Amino acid sequence: MTPDSLRAWRASCGLSQEAAARALDISRRTYQYREEGKSSIGREAALACAAISAGLKPWGEEVETTPSDAPG
Structure with missing residues (x-):
């Protein structure tokens, strides 16, 4: 992911830099x-951007178990 594609991702999501930083769980300055x-954008950040764009939540938060799903 390049800086230009990161800016394009943020614009496509309608996010400010502050909101994008919060979504990625990094500081605004980073x-x-x-x-x-000035700082590299790793594969993890690129994948996180893709997941956010797809409406995915962090692993483990997207599935709610109901009593019928409980083991036992």
Whole structure:
């Protein structure tokens, strides 16, 4: 992921830099560094952006168990 594609992702989601940083669980400054090309954007961040765009939640938070799903 390039800084340009990170900016494009943020724009497509309608997020401010602050909101994008919160969504990625990083500081606003770290997010800014990535958009400015001063810090690398790793595969984890790129995958997180894709997951957020797809409406996915962090692993384990997307499934709620009901009593019928409980083991036993």
